[in-house]
Amino acid sequence: MKERKYVLLYYVNTDRGFLSHRLELAKKALSEGYEVHLMTNITDYKKYIENEGIVIYESNLSRGFNILKDIFAVFSFVTTVLKIKPDIIHSVSNKNNIICGFLANFLGVKKIILAVSGLGYIFIKKNLINKIARKILSISFNLAINRKDSFIIVQNSNDQKIVNNFIRKKLKRKNVVLIKGSGVNTKYFYPVRESEGNLNISLVARMIYDKGIREFVEAAIILKKKYIGIEFNLYGDPDRHNPSSIPIQKLNEWNNKKIINWRGHVEDTLSIYHKSHIIVLPSYREGMPKAILEASACGRPCIVTNVAGCNESIKVNQTGLLVELYDVNDLVDKIELLILNRDMRIKMGKEARIFSEKVFDINMINSKQLNLYKI
Secondary structure, three states: OOOOOOEEEEEEEEHHHHHHHOHHHHHHHHHOOOEEEEEEEOOOOHHHHHOOOOEEEEOOOOOOOOHHHHHHHHHHHHHHHHHHOOOEEEEEOHHHHHHHHHHOOOOOOOEEEEEEOOOOHHHHOOOHHHHHHHHHHHHHHHHHOOOOOOEEEEOOHHHHHHHHHHOOOHHHHHHEEEOOOOOEOOOOOOOOOOOOOOEEEEEEOOOEHHHOHHHHHHHHHHHHHHOOOEEEEEEOOOOOOOOOEOOHHHHHHHHHOOOOEEOOOOOOHHHHHHHOOEEEEOOOOOOOOHHHHHHHHOOOOEEEEOOOOHHHOOOEOOOEEEEOOOOHHHHHHHHHHHHHOHHHHHHHHHHHHHHHHHHHEHHHHHHHHHHHHOO
16 A cells, blocks of 8 residues: 655745745655645746646735735635645744644644744834734744644744743743754855955845845945945845835935945846855844855855844854944944955855855755654
8 A cells, every 4th residue: 555645735925935945845855755735925936846846826825914815815725725635834934824823723734833934024113013913923823833743943043032932831842943044055055266356245135124225325335435446236126015125216226326236136146146255134133044144155254233043144253244233334344344354254255164064054954844844
């Protein structure tokens, strides 16, 4: 009698995010005999995922706040789960986790895994709506891990403390597991020597203010008055569903004034890191920033803020530098330090590569997650 395959459903907000952050994990699950499905907002990236043998369903979940659409999304989630009867659901991001946390137990799912990829906007902005959202998220976490072998994955120790405080039963806090990010393919992202010519300082992220882009631009204004032969580059597109999204007009204005080069979204991020000398991410909060992991694997020193997620993505003063949140002068000083010290950049880059291989290699990260799938 042929052994039944366990059915695994990923519940993720966008197919593009799944492709960049969890496709390798899903492929690993397929290779180990799982039947893999994905529920997400479907765009042009669908074909790349289906080519791997993953069955895709439309989630209909809004990226912002649309109560009618989200009610329909709940209906879609319930009908899809009843149809495919997953043994395991691996959910990612706050809204997905709320829906999965509240409903998956009642739908008979054997194992629930909620991945906190960064507590994000509802923890950055302190207001009544976000306070309510945090309370709802807390309830969903407690419901999800009522089952013996269900887990919450966090990506940094700060988020681990916050989630632990959410968990009412202290014994269940062992089910809050720290796995540092979604990993980086250290074979694909490889180091090269610094390129000749202008010094390129780059920020790779969605174009939202919460990534510290305003501070990056203000630092560029100061440093470009002081030095010639340096370029500041922004790579990424706005996210119109995020409340802190930067208008395209503002990005074009900065670009036209030659303060920065806004280069939009680039699929081949490897080329960005190879052309860049310094990677900067003065973000207000992260889970574990993938751009920093990729840049480190490429042997590039990174400058990040001393906030959750960012401060664990580097070894301070060894693979990169920390700056204080919102502090443009500190950011200027740290970028200037690396502008003027090529030997420091090279040394930090070499250490960054070693750190990446040791802590963030995707094979190691994926093995840890797959261990949680076991029933």
